[in-house]
Amino acid sequence: xxxxxxxxxxxxxxxxxxxxxxxxxxxxxxxxxxxxxxxxxxxxxxxxxxxxxxxxxxxxxxxxxxxxxxxxxxxxxxxxxxxxxxxxxxxxxxxxxxxxxxxxxxxxxxxxxxxxxxxxxxxxxxxxxxxxxxxxxxxxxxxxxxxxxxxxxxxxxxxxxxxxxxxxxxxxxxxxxxxxxxxxxxxxxxxxxxxxxxxxxxxxxxxxxxxxxxxxxxxxxxxxxxxxxxxxxxxxxxxxxxxxxxxxxxxxxxxxxxxxxxxxxxxxxxxxxxxxxxxxxxxxxxxxxxxxxxxxxxxxxxxxxxxxxxxxxxxxxxxxxxxxxxxxxxxxxx
Amino acid sequence: xxxxxxxxxxxxxxxxxxxxxxxxxxxxxxxxxxxxxxxxxxxxxxxxxxxxxxxxxxxxxxxxxxxxxxxxxxxxxxxxxxxxxxxxxxxxxxxxxxxxxxxxxxxxxxxxxxxxxxxxxxxxxxxxxxxxxxxxxxxxxxxxxxxxxxxxxxxxxxxxxxxxxxxxxxxxxxxxxxxxxxxxxxxxxxxxxxxxxxxxxxxxxxxxxxxxxxxxxxxxxxxxxxxxxxxxxxxxxxxxxxxxxxxxxxxxxxxxxxxxxxxxxxxxxxxxxxxxxxxxxxxxxxxxxxxxxxxxxxxxxxxxxxxxxxxxxxxxxxxxxxxxxxxxxxxxxxxxxxxxxxxxxxxxxxxxxxxxxxxxxxxxxxxxxxxxxxxxxxxxxx
Numbered sequence: 032x033x034x035x036x037x038x039x040x041x042x043x044x045x046x047x048x049x050x051x052x053x054x055x056x057x058x059x060x061x062x063x064x065x066x067x068x069x070x071x072x073x074x075x076x077x078x079x080x081x082x083x084x085x086x087x088x089x090x091x092x093x094x095x096x097x098x099x100x101x102x103x104x105x106x107x108x109x110x111x112x113x114x115x116x117x118x119x120x121x122x123x124x125x126x127x128x129x130x131x132x133x134x135x136x137x138x139x140x141x142x143x144x145x146x147x148x149x150x151x152x153x154x155x156x157x158x159x160x161x162x163x164x165x166x167x168x169x170x171x172x173x174x175x176x177x178x179x180x181x182x183x184x185x186x187x188x189x190x191x192x193x194x195x196x197x198x199x200x201x202x203x204x205x206x207x208x209x210x211x212x213x214x215x216x217x218x219x220x221x222x223x224x225x226x227x228x229x230x231x232x233x234x235x236x237x238x239x240x241x242x243x244x245x246x247x248x249x250x251x252x253x254x255x256x257x258x259x260x261x262x263x264x265x266x267x268x269x270x271x272x273x274x275x276x277x278x279x280x281x282x283x284x285x286x287x288x289x290x291x292x293x294x295x296x297x298x299x300x301x302x303x304x305x306x307x308x309x310x311x312x313x314x315x316x317x318x319x320x321x322x323x324x325x326x327x328x329x330x331x332x333x334x335x336x337x338x339x340x341x342x343x344x345x346x347x348x349x350x351x352x353x354x355x356x357x358x359x360x361x362x363x364x365x
Numbered sequence: 366x367x368x369x370x371x372x373x374x375x376x377x378x379x380x381x382x383x384x385x386x387x388x389x390x391x392x393x394x395x396x397x398x399x400x401x402x403x404x405x406x407x408x409x410x411x412x413x414x415x416x417x418x419x420x421x422x423x424x425x426x427x428x429x430x431x432x433x434x435x436x437x438x439x440x441x442x443x444x445x446x447x448x449x450x451x452x453x454x455x456x457x458x459x460x461x462x463x464x465x466x467x468x469x470x471x472x473x474x475x476x477x478x479x480x481x482x483x484x485x486x487x488x489x490x491x492x493x494x495x496x497x498x499x500x501x502x503x504x505x506x507x508x509x510x511x512x513x514x515x516x517x518x519x520x521x522x523x524x525x526x527x528x529x530x531x532x533x534x535x536x537x538x539x540x541x542x543x544x545x546x547x548x549x550x551x552x553x554x555x556x557x558x559x560x561x562x563x564x565x566x567x568x569x570x571x572x573x574x575x576x577x578x579x580x581x582x583x584x585x586x587x588x589x590x591x592x593x594x595x596x597x598x599x600x601x602x603x604x605x606x607x608x609x610x611x612x613x614x615x616x617x618x619x620x621x622x623x624x625x626x627x628x629x630x631x632x633x634x635x636x637x638x639x640x641x642x643x644x645x646x647x648x649x650x651x652x653x654x655x656x657x658x659x660x661x662x663x664x665x666x667x668x669x670x671x672x673x674x675x676x677x678x679x680x681x682x683x684x685x686x687x688x689x690x691x692x693x694x695x696x697x698x699x700x701x702x703x704x705x706x707x708x709x710x711x712x713x714x715x716x717x718x719x720x721x722x723x724x725x726x727x728x729x730x731x732x733x734x735x736x737x738x739x740x741x742x743x744x745x746x747x
Contacts, residue, residue, distance in 0.1 A: 081506075190394060209701065213415075213719070237409060240404065245669065297499070318502055
């Protein structure tokens with residue numbers, strides 16, 4: 032204290048008053064915060080760990096009491112997921128046993144035989160996954176791009192009856208899927224769209240459009256209008272300001288919206304269950320129907336869910352930097 | 366009134382431009398808005414009106430009979446059905462509990478991960494994983510988790526004992542920290558919170574070493590062998606009403622808190638630093654900064670998140686269907702599950718289901734109108 036001059040500031044500048052707040056205390060707080068976040072993340076992921084574990088468990092391990100964390104990994108779940116099987120007839124069991132001992136069975140057949148079954152052919156899981164990929168991917172692209180245009184127009188221009196239109200857009204998401212399906216089913220039947228990829232893409236596009244428009248409008252509202260004003264003064268056309276100024280600024284919002292739309296379309300269950308049967312059926316209803324077949328094959332369900340989860344996780348991880356970065360990057364301050 | 370207030374914020378940048386540009390602006394608006402609107406009208410307005418029409422008929426989707434007009438019979442039957450009122454009440458409770466908890470959890474998560482540290486991006490993305498899983502798969506899977514004999518949920522609850530030990534350590538640490546700060550800053554609230562944390566730490570310590578005998582009502586819950594069967598709403602053999610609904614709420618919160626977190630986080634990141642800098646120069650407390658800067662700035666995005674979650678909670682179907690199917694009894698019979706039952710399972714009362722759906726729609730529209738009005742008011746004030 033003694034080194035302060037009498038005519039200096041009224042009191043010493045201590046760490047507590049510093050704006051940048053770098054004190055040993057806050058550094059410890061920061062570390063504690065990181066620790067807490069890490070613990071929360073681990074706790075939240077426990078069910079996912081259980082899912083991964085279950086997919087590698089044999090049937091006997093899944094129903095053990097108490098549940099085991101350490102177990103002998105088995106490929107049963109994945110084999111059950113990718114194949115159609117039948118119970119091995121008693122008369123042929125000896126043949127199979129001999130074949131297993133001489134190593135004539137490949138790994139898939141051997142795992143199936145250990146569960147008392149023989150492989151009769153591939154399952155439709157891969158087809159379902161491919162359908163999901165096509166339908167969810169295309170519908171996400173369409174709904175985000177249409178939503179972006181609409182959101183920009185709503186955000187920057189006076190549109191007649193703006194609030195009513197926005198509310199109308201949102202209200203399309205409010206009707207329970209179960210009821211929308213009945214008229215949609217009749218309509219699709221007239222247009223020959225039932226159980227087609229085009230029909231499902233259209234449906235998911237429209238259902239995501241409301242979410243996309245609302246979210247993107249929120250993000251575009253946050254972008255300072257001064258950028259565009261400056262560009263317009265410099266002689267840019269509206270279209271140029273849109274794709275040279277607004278688009279780059281809205282990338283974060285676009286990425287976030289893409290993720291949400293993708294997740295919805297990828298995971299949708301009710302419509303897919305009621306409007307598709309064979310040709311365009313997506314994965315969620317087919318995973319759910321695995322429940323019905325001869326006892327619950329938890330390992331196959333877990334393996335199917337895991338394989339179904341991985342593509343979304345990859346997309347989210349690829350977009351995560353956009354997702355988490357700020358909207359305006361603190362560049363312009365209103 | 367809300368209309369003017371939002372439009373006042375949006376300035377027209379080119380009012381003094383020649384007429385040609387004005388026209389092209391309008392063309393751009395039309396070009397941008399109409400594709401979206403046309404799709405929405407084709408795919409949504411038709412089903413909307415068709416199901417409204419069906420709501421006034423006795424149509425059943427499995428018979429070949431043409432729909433017969435029955436006027437308001439469906440509506441009066443629904444509104445006089447006491448069971449349906451009960452399902453509405455259950456749905457309301459579910460929506461309130463799950464959206465409320467999601468808001469609290471999601472907001473706290475966002476506040477926690479908003480500060481950058483090593484690996485914060487990765488951890489944030491990991492926290493987002495629950496909402497990437499298909500709801501029906503989540504429902505199926507938590508059924509396995511909740512299984513009273515071979516599920517993991519009760520096993521993990523049994524381990525919460527150790528959490529109390531961690532709680533003890535963390536609370537004592539916090540108490541030490543706050544009291545030390547009190548000594549340097551002489552602020553009474555620091556001392557009070559410090560003492561509070563100290564007391565909490567002691568409680569955690571006692572809870573750990575007394576084997577929960579302090580909390581007699583909890584002791585059965587924490588013992589893996591007498592643990593509850595959440596989905597059957599039973600606890601050590603005796604039925605406990607409401608437990609199954611809580612089981613669904615827990616899963617819903619687990620799944621959708623990250624959604625709220627992500628939206629709040631993008632709102633938090635958009636707050637300009639200079640607001641905080643100005644506040645810090647004015648020596649505003651962090652409590653004050655939170656209430657006067659953080660919350661108002663995040664509120665619009667938070668409200669959008671709450672709005673979407675409320676709508677989804679009223680429509681909750683996949684998750685409940687995969688997990689409980691409305692059971693046990695009708696404890697988790699949400700209105701949309703009942704709707705599915707009326708429309709498809711066994712009954713096939715398409716007409717009445719459509720009428721019920723319209724009642725749900727009106728409720729949802731009323732609730733969201735409240736939210737949106739509030740949202741616009743808030744934006745007007747800024």
